[in-house]
Amino acid sequence: MVYDTSSSVQSDSFNHIYMLLEALDRAGCLDVTVDRIEQRLPVELFTIVNRTNQEVKLRHPRHLREAGRLESAVLARDFHDANRRSEILKDLLWTLYSKFEAVAEGHRVVHDVILGIARRKGLRQSGNLTGSFKELWKLYQSELRSLLHDYIALDEEPLTKLGRSMPGDVNVLQRNRRDKTKRVFKLAEMDQQTSNCATEQDDLDKMLRHSVPGLVSRSQKRTDTQHDQASVSKGGSTTHTLLAESSVFNIALLLPHSLSFIQRLKEIVPPDSDIAISTLTSFLDDFLINVFLPQLEETVTELCTKTQIEPDAFREDAQWRQLATRPVLKSAANFLKLIKTFCRLLDCLPEDQSFTQPIIAQIVAYHDRCRGWYRSLVQRNSPRVTGEKELKPAAAMAETVELRGVLDLLWSQPDSGEVEYLVSKTKQAPLVPIDIISDGRAVASLCLLYTSMQWLASGLAELRHVGPQSQSRAPERISTRPRQVRRWTLLDLNKPHSGDEPIHLPMTAESATTFDAVIKSMQSLALDALFTLQVDIRCGIAHMLGRLYNAPYSLPYPTNNPDPNVLSLNSDLLSFDDTLSSYLDDKEHRFITDGLATLMDSLLVAHAGDIGCMDSNGCGRMQLNILVLQQNLKAIEGGVQLSRSADYFELFAEGADAVVERAQQSGAKEADFSIEEFKSLVELCHSEALQSQQRESSMQARKKLTEHLRQLDEMVR
Numbered sequence: 001m002v003y004d005t006s007s008s009v010q011s012d013s014f015n016h017i018y019m020l021l022e023a024l025d026r027a028g029c030l031d032v033t034v035d036r037i038e039q040r041l042p043v044e045l046f047t048i049v050n051r052t053n054q055e056v057k058l059r060h061p062r063h064l065r066e067a068g069r070l071e072s073a074v075l076a077r078d079f080h081d082a083n084r085r086s087e088i089l090k091d092l093l094w095t096l097y098s099k100f101e102a103v104a105e106g107h108r109v110v111h112d113v114i115l116g117i118a119r120r121k122g123l124r125q126s127g128n129l130t131g132s133f134k135e136l137w138k139l140y141q142s143e144l145r146s147l148l149h150d151y152i153a154l155d156e157e158p159l160t161k162l163g164r165s166m167p168g169d170v171n172v173l174q175r176n177r178r179d180k181t182k183r184v185f186k187l188a189e190m191d192q193q194t195s196n197c198a199t200e201q202d203d204l205d206k207m208l209r210h211s212v213p214g215l216v217s218r219s220q221k222r223t224d225t226q227h228d229q230a231s232v233s234k235g236g237s238t239t240h241t242l243l244a245e246s247s248v249f250n251i252a253l254l255l256p257h258s259l260s261f262i263q264r265l266k267e268i269v270p271p272d273s274d275i276a277i278s279t280l281t282s283f284l285d286d287f288l289i290n291v292f293l294p295q296l297e298e299t300v301t302e303l304c305t306k307t308q309i310e311p312d313a314f315r316e317d318a319q320w321r322q323l324a325t326r327p328v329l330k331s332a333a334n335f336l337k338l339i340k341t342f343c344r345l346l347d348c349l350p351e352d353q354s355f356t357q358p359i360i361a362q363i364v365a366y367h368d369r370c371r372g373w374y375r376s377l378v379q380r381n382s383p384r385v386t387g388e389k390e391l392k393p394a395a396a397m398a399e400t401v402e403l404r405g406v407l408d409l410l411w412s413q414p415d416s417g418e419v420e421y422l423v424s425k426t427k428q429a430p431l432v433p434i435d436i437i438s439d440g441r442a443v444a445s446l447c448l449l450y451t452s453m454q455w456l457a458s459g460l461a462e463l464r465h466v467g468p469q470s471q472s473r474a475p476e477r478i479s480t481r482p483r484q485v486r487r488w489t490l491l492d493l494n495k496p497h498s499g500d501e502p503i504h505l506p507m508t509a510e511s512a513t514t515f516d517a518v519i520k521s522m523q524s525l526a527l528d529a530l531f532t533l534q535v536d537i538r539c540g541i542a543h544m545l546g547r548l549y550n551a552p553y554s555l556p557y558p559t560n561n562p563d564p565n566v567l568s569l570n571s572d573l574l575s576f577d578d579t580l581s582s583y584l585d586d587k588e589h590r591f592i593t594d595g596l597a598t599l600m601d602s603l604l605v606a607h608a609g610d611i612g613c614m615d616s617n618g619c620g621r622m623q624l625n626i627l628v629l630q631q632n633l634k635a636i637e638g639g640v641q642l643s644r645s646a647d648y649f650e651l652f653a654e655g656a657d658a659v660v661e662r663a664q665q666s667g668a669k670e671a672d673f674s675i676e677e678f679k680s681l682v683e684l685c686h687s688e689a690l691q692s693q694q695r696e697s698s699m700q701a702r703k704k705l706t707e708h709l710r711q712l713d714e715m716v717r
Contacts, residue, residue: 053241
């Protein structure tokens, strides 16, 4: 074989490696060369990583590297954006893995050449000469694990940060992060001038030179000492410098590039090596479960909690028009955006329920937080009897089985009616001001809760995906059961991520059951808020009309002014209606406001017996009140008439005889009013005479009242 001195080492490096190994074998130094290669491998690979860091650092100055903070990437639309953080990591990974691949190719040449020499010489046991590739893979595995850990794991251990105790059996795969601000002790920092140090160093050098000739030389010792001193003087460390902030979101870049490198490495691994090709990615399983999963759980919990504890979390989102057709809560908007972000992150990982469960758990937690907020909005400040916290009547009645069934039917089939239930309930337990949700901000909050829960439930339902490849696995860090092999080949490493592909949350049938249950609970919470609004506006009407009947209606002269309670009720209804128009769609708006005239008509008649005394002037004022209420309702419902209550008090003006005659004319037919309502009206017609100061007039009125009531009773028999 003739060596071509005109060829360049860079252009034909494999041939030069071949020639060098042949020459070393002829010189009898091949075994020493292999040992030196194995000894230098850790140092050289560490140097490659450091130099690559410096190269990337120069291409991305510090002010640009710090521009892309974690906060800007947490709620990013897509992790594969051309942002600064992803560009830095891409540059680092492409450069570093390209160098690692070149080193692996060189070691493959060394392996093949040494194997050829061993076969030519007839050496049966050549494992000590050809085992360098296995050592190289061990070092690569260590560097990959370190790289993934440094750019994913935060400084604080997740178990400690969440307040949980560290398990006794510490996992060796989950190494602790060293505080890089503290300097590592090095031998070069010792005072070399002391006699004890010099004596010990000389004895060590003699032993090494005697046992391994050529391993230690004085020039090398001086060079290494100077190098270490220079490194210490510059604040050097045995760990690599981070070029981007550590975050679980970095896995979207780190994992595909690492897998791509391992796939290329499989083509370089010698077929006769001791490395099992199928186990090259096994260390990634341990990393994902023991390092990535705790960080994912911590990050999901921390960021989801942050969306709920902000001062304006449960207020209207200023950017809601970009997300929904109606206003939604800021926390709901950020929460859904965050969940979609984590779903995009899981798209870069093999499907495993260990990664899905923390997200579903946070969806449940957010529902519980919204449920608690709803309870605080409808809570009664002053309990009626016991010291326990009670709900306001509107919320309590909306949860009862009787009214809930009516409201569900009314929601699906308009005009089903719930007037009779409300009239009977308000008669049994008269309402007081603290029973009404009178605060406009509380009404707006309930509207926001309804729209947010409906919008969030709809958005989350679109993420539901039960795939055939989903694996069900308990999120245990260490298990004695056989490890489930992860299907890394299912990952499409070359799949483009444009941001337009559908987003899914991978589930199994079991996790989908939990997911469906919380979605249903969100929709139920939305209906709770809507039904509470529907009942509360009616409770407010019943309360104000009750106060209306407590006013005097025995007036010495006619009046042209309605009762102040009527004006207050009209103002409250218009304000309530404006709030509904601002936050709810037409269907929900009509569900709440339709039927108010029917309810008011029924309440005005049903509670007429609460009026103590009424004369013609008082009847005129009541008719004025009804007219004012009717005109106000036309602005809300449109075209409504309080005809029943107006007719009722017109009968009062005609007298008790006209009331009885009207009842008798109805006979067995469906009457406009019930017998009890006729009786109340007859009593009201005689109320002024019954309270007369003249005894004779009072006795005559009582006699007539008895006769009229007897005639009405005969109609029932």
